[in-house]
Amino acid sequence: MYKLLSHNDLDGVGCGILAKLAFGNDVHVRYNSISSLDREVSKFLEKDDKDTFLIITDLSVNEENEKKLNEHYEAVGKVQLIDHHKTALHFNNYHWGHVVVENEDGKLTSATSLLYDYLVEAGHLEKKESIAEFVELVRQYDTWEWEKNDNQQAHQLNALFFLVSIEEFEEKMLERLQSSDHFDFDEFEKRILAMEDNKIERYIRRKKRELVQLEVDKKFAGIVYAESYHSELGNELGKEYSHLDYIVILNMGSKKISFRTIHDDVDVSEVASEYGGGGHAKASGCSMTVEAYNLFVAETFYLEPLREDAKYNKFNVKGSSFGTMYQSQLDELFFVHPTEADKWVIERNGMHIDEQFEHFEDAERFLKRHHQAWLVRDDLFVKDLMEKVKELREDK
Numbered sequence: 001m002y003k004l005l006s007h008n009d010l011d012g013v014g015c016g017i018l019a020k021l022a023f024g025n026d027v028h029v030r031y032n033s034i035s036s037l038d039r040e041v042s043k044f045l046e047k048d049d050k051d052t053f054l055i056i057t058d059l060s061v062n063e064e065n066e067k068k069l070n071e072h073y074e075a076v077g078k079v080q081l082i083d084h085h086k087t088a089l090h091f092n093n094y095h096w097g098h099v100v101v102e103n104e105d106g107k108l109t110s111a112t113s114l115l116y117d118y119l120v121e122a123g124h125l126e127k128k129e130s131i132a133e134f135v136e137l138v139r140q141y142d143t144w145e146w147e148k149n150d151n152q153q154a155h156q157l158n159a160l161f162f163l164v165s166i167e168e169f170e171e172k173m174l175e176r177l178q179s180s181d182h183f184d185f186d187e188f189e190k191r192i193l194a195m196e197d198n199k200i201e202r203y204i205r206r207k208k209r210e211l212v213q214l215e216v217d218k219k220f221a222g223i224v225y226a227e228s229y230h231s232e233l234g235n236e237l238g239k240e241y242s243h244l245d246y247i248v249i250l251n252m253g254s255k256k257i258s259f260r261t262i263h264d265d266v267d268v269s270e271v272a273s274e275y276g277g278g279g280h281a282k283a284s285g286c287s288m289t290v291e292a293y294n295l296f297v298a299e300t301f302y303l304e305p306l307r308e309d310a311k312y313n314k315f316n317v318k319g320s321s322f323g324t325m326y327q328s329q330l331d332e333l334f335f336v337h338p339t340e341a342d343k344w345v346i347e348r349n350g351m352h353i354d355e356q357f358e359h360f361e362d363a364e365r366f367l368k369r370h371h372q373a374w375l376v377r378d379d380l381f382v383k384d385l386m387e388k389v390k391e392l393r394e395d396k
């Protein structure tokens with residue numbers, strides 16, 4: 001008998017599906033949140049079941065269970081932990097730990113892709129095209145590689161995962177992977193997925209207007225409340241407000257916090273670990289501790305949301321050698337323009353600030369980080385110019 005304890009996201013459930021393909025009725029699968037895994041592992045170890053082979057995927061255990069699992073392994077030998085999170089690498093010190101973040105070919109792994117290789121190598125599962133395709137979709141979604149590759153099928157697989165219950169998803173995928181040569185969605189799924197795409201787009205558009213900015217430990221965070229589409233949201237908000245180091249997504253119902261970043265020089269697993277959580281460099285999470293609540297909820301409650309940059313300007317455009325106009329929440333006007341010495345400077349209410357910048361982007365980033373300013377619409381820009389011209393004339 002096998003028991004699989006896995007994560008309750010697409011990658012974790014991908015592992016459950018593979019285990020059921022490999023072991024059929026001989027495996028008992030249970031999906032867990034990050035916080036409920038240790039309870040399940042303790043329960044398993046208390047039963048002192050010597051016949052069941054325990055596999056843990058996409059999650060890792062706390063120190064106490066780490067020790068107990070090792071004792072169990074030394075006594076019974078039936079433990080395997082498979083994970084791809086950087087924070088779990090120390091499990092490679094054990095015979096029963098297999099943690100790989102990146103393959104030899106430089107590709108990021110997922111728990112599902114690691115378990116697939118493990119099951120095939122151990123002779124539990126036969127290689128099959130449709131299964132390999134499914135595994136690759138899960139891997140691309142989980143590592144966010146799908147976005148770079150514009151792999152909509154991977155994105156849609158995750159959307160489908162959230163549209164149906166875990167049981168229904170498992171059942172559909174098991175049936176499909178067993179009976180089809182290639183992985184694809186059926187006509188009905190394609191239709192509801194198209195509807196879902198529209199819904200996500202509208203949801204994200206709304207959330208873009210609710211983001212507030214907070215400086216935490218010399219880094220700038222964007223904070224938003226959301227119950228769904230955390231990855232899509234983190235990515236879109238990160239791109240829209242690229243001056244922010246990372247995005248914090250608060251789910252008050254589940255008392256959970258997600259952290260996302262689009263920047264290679266920011267590691268949100270470090271941010272999450274400040275509050276007792278963990279995860280990847282680009283995606284992490286934690287429970288909402290009192291400390292995290294006070295910082296991200298209480299302290300930000302009265303903040304005004306950031307404003308988006310004007311989108312359809314013809315005159316007030318970024319990086320213009322003529323200059324670019326911004327406005328802050330305090331109604332101050334800023335003007336970013338190049339100097340004769342090929343530097344970029346910022347004018348605040350008509351006065352130059354001390355800093356000078358190499359590139360326009362650096363000046364804009366500074367402005368957005370320290371003044372939460374946004375690109376104003378053409379009409380305000382033109383009105384301001386007209387006033388300036390009028391003043392000049394009157395001075396003569």
Ligand SMILES: [Mn+2]
Pocket residue numbers: 011012058084110111142
């Ligand atoms: Mn994963």
